Amino acid sequence: MLGIVKLVRQTIEGSVVAMVLIGVVAMMGSSETINILLSDLTVTSALFLLVIAIVLADLIAKVISIFNTTFPDLVPDLDKTAVKRAWLINRLQPGQTIALLSGAYAARVALFLIIFSALGLSYASAPQAVQENLFGDYAPVEAIDAFIRQGVAGSIGYFLFFLGPDNLKPITSAVIDKPIVSASVDGDVFLAGIRLYGFAFVLAVLRTLVTPVTYVRARLRSRKLSGEAELAA
Numbered sequence: 001m002l003g004i005v006k007l008v009r010q011t012i013e014g015s016v017v018a019m020v021l022i023g024v025v026a027m028m029g030s031s032e033t034i035n036i037l038l039s040d041l042t043v044t045s046a047l048f049l050l051v052i053a054i055v056l057a058d059l060i061a062k063v064i065s066i067f068n069t070t071f072p073d074l075v076p077d078l079d080k081t082a083v084k085r086a087w088l089i090n091r092l093q094p095g096q097t098i099a100l101l102s103g104a105y106a107a108r109v110a111l112f113l114i115i116f117s118a119l120g121l122s123y124a125s126a127p128q129a130v131q132e133n134l135f136g137d138y139a140p141v142e143a144i145d146a147f148i149r150q151g152v153a154g155s156i157g158y159f160l161f162f163l164g165p166d167n168l169k170p171i172t173s174a175v176i177d178k179p180i181v182s183a184s185v186d187g188d189v190f191l192a193g194i195r196l197y198g199f200a201f202v203l204a205v206l207r208t209l210v211t212p213v214t215y216v217r218a219r220l221r222s223r224k225l226s227g228e229a230e231l232a233a
Helices: 004-028 032-040 043-068 080-091 094-125 128-134 140-159 165-175 185-209 211-232
Strands: none
Touching (some): 004 032, 032 128, 043 094, 043 185, 094 140, 094 185, 128 185, 140 165
């Protein structure tokens, strides 16, 4: 249950904000893509709009917690929940704890891939007018591959922004040969969202790779909390 309740709460909060944002955009009529999707009223349009809402909600939830979850502190302030968590970490063997954490983090990475796949599939099945207004025609597999690669390349740009565009280009070109080119302002916004989502995806991968570091920090913190709890008792 480590972090599950918090993750669900952040997702719900992100979903509410996402629905409000989409509703406001629809009422203002400031997005041609949203207008086309709402006026079309087909299954494919509804599916693409739903996936956009899911991605936006997840992205908002990630933005809320992105800066304090890269190397999460599994044992926060001293309370009953923290003491129980510290007791559990101390009781489990190192291999068991690392396997548990790795599985949880890997599941989040898999969820990112599933959402990227859903986004690519729904984009490929969206009305032609929507595709032309965003990035052009893509086959399902091409859309999935392009979105994932563009997201990873965008995250590299965020990480290594200090290198400058000229030095970054060879690095990002190794990830994606033909970057996605937007055809409108909606496409620019959509593309920025893909890059931000790719940034969160790369952070999730890094968090999975540094699980041993996370475990060591949690182990040290749990021992300290256990001692504090004993003194308080």
